[in-house]
Amino acid sequence: MARATGPERRLLAIYTGGTIGMRSERGVLVPGQGLAAVLRRLPMFHDEDYACACQLPKDTLVLPPASPDQRVIYTVLEWQPLLDSSDMTIAEWAQIAQTIERHYEQYHGFVVIHGTDTMAFAASTLSFVLENLQKPVILTGAQVPIHALWNDGRENLLGALLMAGQYLIPEVCLFFQNQLLRGNRATKVDSRRFAAFCSPNLPPLATVGTDIIINRELVQKIRRKEPLVVHSHVERDVGVLRLYPGIPASLVRAFLQPPLKGVVLETFGSGNAPTKPELLLELRAAAGRGLLIVNCTHCLQGAVTSDYASGAALADAGLVSGFDMTSEAALAKLAYVLGRPGLSLDDRKQLLAQDLRGEMTAPATERRPSLQGSPLGRRVTQFLSLSNSQELDAVRDALLPSLACAAAHAGDLEALQALVEMGSDLGTADFNGQTPLHVAARVGHAGAVSMLLRRGVHVNACDGDGLSPLLLAVRGRHQSVIGLLRAAGACLSPQELEDAGTELCRLASRADGEGLQAWWQAGADLGQLGYDGRSPLQVAESAGNLEVVTLLQQLRGRAGATAPGPVSSHPGGAGGTPVVDAQVPGVGSMFQGLVWGRRWAICSQGTGLQGPSCGPLGQRTHCREWSS
Structure with a gap:
């Protein structure tokens, strides 16, 4: 993070109350006025000679030189009345934001001196209320009053002033015990120790010791030059x-x-x-x-x-x-x-659900690029085709699994074939633990799935999260892919079926017939019970989802409530009796005439396994014949 430039950096210190300025009256601490006068008597907070030479007003102080060519000058604005932080509310924090707005053009940064009990609430509120912030706003306070001989107030306030005056950190922060924390990531964790705050799910933005270490990659960036917007209307209920x-x-x-x-x-x-x-x-x-x-x-x-x-x-x-x-x-x-x-x-x-001010870490959305026709794809292909030196072999081995997954995600059969010709093992997992079959099944590319199965990849391999290609296809409701995988011997593992009852009940409550059909097609028992002891049928009945009730009754009435198993492992009825002969109205998937020991076909334009009743195989040019 760049250091602030210019010979003088002017700050506004807004003193709202809190322990840092409190005084003892009859054995209890109460808010104490006149913080500027107290700081004026402390050499670390005020250079009297420089102030006299510049004729600064009484409420304006100047720190000793932070560097040979820079001074931090700050004005103390004392809140009226001063408040214990336990009495602070959203209304007071909105007023602080409005104060910053009024003085925004006059100062390079702002320090808010606040009580510690609700400081994390204050910092979080200010972070949302102050939109398009391009200057530092740093909250600080103390566990022990600054008047006490042994206290943390001096160190905290001095650190906040120096951080706001020396560095361009355009967000609401909290400075305590030598750490600069993002304000909306901080929480108070100790009522007695000086290290009262922590940021449990984000490292500090800066750490102060013999050196000041700024975590530049964490600090919010100024995306565009827009005026400060203060959202002073916030809901109190x-x-x-x-x-x-x-x-x-x-x-x-x-x-x-x-x-x-x-x-x-x-x-x-x-x-x-x-x-x-x-x-x-x-x-x-x-x-x-x-x-x-x-x-x-x-x-x-x-x-x-x-x-x-x-x-x-x-x-x-x-x-x-x-x-x-x-x-x-x-x-x-x-x-x-x-x-x-x-x-x-x-x-x-x-x-x-969005990350607005750096307050949360939202789940990453996986985005895989397509190699088809791209300059990057052509250059990578040329590179991988170079001589077989030991170094290039190592690079090729590292790159090919990820490239195969990218090609599977795009459904690019030509790229997959080219990778095979380069010596790629299409069953190898990438750095995420996913094989190309996982990727193709998740996005529903039946052609890529079919090609990978013909190459003999492991159909029940688990990715880094323990998920099989079949479960990924079920979640995506890719019924043609589910049919291909089941025919190749795929089955859901006991671990994947462990919470299937709850998921089936959820689908039944949402009248999601397509999702229920996908689970049935994958071999799940539609009679499994959810977390509350009810079956999907009971859930659908109680929700009044009559279409789902009918669908579940039809599906459970076929082959003992399960979809046909893979041909390679389901012997079916003796003498070539069909394992299942079902057509479910309104669902869009058909399983007919899957017969042990007989010829059957995968229909790439349909949504499931197509048997002899589809019409002569020769008339279905989009079908691929298989034999059990």
């Missing part, structure tokens, strides 16, 4: 509800009532909650009437995921994932998003 084991649904219902408009729900572990139907019913009802509920883990580190059935149940109830946001950041974000005028409920949910 927001709250935090922390779940605990055995929490009654009646308490949750009472908390979620109007006028509440947004809630941060602090859940267990990776975003889990009790799966009692009455509790989920209250959450679903609240979300249904427009209450925004953000799911945040009450763990200090980690993120909300959908790895567990209980977490998936919360997502189904309409909760928005808070990923790895702190509760302070999630509450501030809720207030900001709900305060934005003219947005629909879906618009607000989309904003909550």
